[in-house]
Amino acid sequence: MAAAVRAMVVLACAACVRAGRPFEADFDLTRLLPKGKGAADAATFVKVPIGKDIPAAYQVVFKTDVKDAAGAAVTLKANVTTKLAPLGAEHFYRMVKAGVYDGCPVFRVVPGFVAQFGIPADPEVTAAWSQTILDDRVLAQNVRGTLAYAHGGADTRSTQVFVNMDNNAFLDKEGFSPFADIVEGLDAFVDGVVNPTPGKPEGLDQAMLKEVGMPWVKKTAPETNVITKAFIAA
Numbered sequence: 001m002a003a004a005v006r007a008m009v010v011l012a013c014a015a016c017v018r019a020g021r022p023f024e025a026d027f028d029l030t031r032l033l034p035k036g037k038g039a040a041d042a043a044t045f046v047k048v049p050i051g052k053d054i055p056a057a058y059q060v061v062f063k064t065d066v067k068d069a070a071g072a073a074v075t076l077k078a079n080v081t082t083k084l085a086p087l088g089a090e091h092f093y094r095m096v097k098a099g100v101y102d103g104c105p106v107f108r109v110v111p112g113f114v115a116q117f118g119i120p121a122d123p124e125v126t127a128a129w130s131q132t133i134l135d136d137r138v139l140a141q142n143v144r145g146t147l148a149y150a151h152g153g154a155d156t157r158s159t160q161v162f163v164n165m166d167n168n169a170f171l172d173k174e175g176f177s178p179f180a181d182i183v184e185g186l187d188a189f190v191d192g193v194v195n196p197t198p199g200k201p202e203g204l205d206q207a208m209l210k211e212v213g214m215p216w217v218k219k220t221a222p223e224t225n226v227i228t229k230a231f232i233a234a
Contacts, residue, residue: 027057027079032140032181044139048086054093057081059233060180062101066225068188077184077233078147085136085179088149088157092179093232100129100159101230105217108203109195113168116150117227118160119206121214132156135175142171145186146178165190196221 037044062076082089095101103121108114120126134155142148146164149157154175163182164171182189197203204224208216217224 027081027181029081029084029140031143032084032146032178034141037139045083048136050082050086050090054082054090056083058093060092060096061229061231061233062185062227063229064106064189064225064227066106066189066192066194068192073228074185074188074192076182076186076189078180078182080180084140085177087133087136088177088179091133091157092161095129095159096230096232098129099230100125101227103214103229104227105196105204105209105214106193106225106227107196107206107209107217108162108201109193109197110165110201111195112166113201114162115165115189115193116160116162116203118150118158119209120159121226123211123213126159126210126213129159132158136177136179138172138175138177140178142168142176142178145182147180147182148176148178151175163189194223194225196224 033044058080060078060080062078064074064076066074068074080089080092100120101118104117104119105121106115106117107119108116120129132155135151135157140146142164144164144167147161148164148171150160150162151157163186164178204217204221208220214226
């Protein structure tokens with residue numbers, strides 16, 4: 001990946017077991033952890049104080065308007081393992097519950113690299129969730145199908161996340177900490193998601209999107225795909 005595109009990332013910001021709460025048991029982390037690190041290796045993880053209401057693991061369903069080969073809307077399912085990135089997983093859980101991602105555009109698509117979303121459709125929601133969170137250690141690898149927060153430097157994660165559409169190992173050293181693994185719908189999403197700004201890897205103008213919201217997107221780049229709904233699986 002060219003250095004310029006790498007810099008833009010920084011600037012741009014299997015089964016589970018039910019036990020009390022849904023998806024309480026850990027997901028299989030084998031493909032996410034570096035070689036030599038196992039999910040049972042206590043030294044891999046650090047206990048970070050988070051809300052007691054946050055499950056140890058949970059699944060998020062993303063309804064999208066991305067079309068698959070048959071013309072059907074693509075649904076993504078992502079397994080979140082809290083101990084991979086406790087602060088990020090907690091923040092993400094609360095945002096999904098609050099509807100932050102409902103209707104938000106996939107405003108940046110770099111084929112063979114990432115698809116980024118998370119700026120809310122409504123500027124008032126953007127303002128309400130503008131606070132940033134502290135960084136998590138990078139424990140999982142940025143392999144294809146993982147979700148991580150975009151950031152603009154240390155401790156600047158907020159609402160924006162990206163899907164790794166390929167294996168992007170260099171991001172591990174850039175402080176991008178994956179917290180989820182897409183287990184359903186990935187291939188169809190990667191094949192079908194629209195790049196709203198061909199030749200412009202930084203994506204749509206984030207300042208305008210934050211200020212005006214979806215009306216601006218619909219006028220400027222109406223083909224932009226949308227996360228129509230995101231929710232925690234029951």
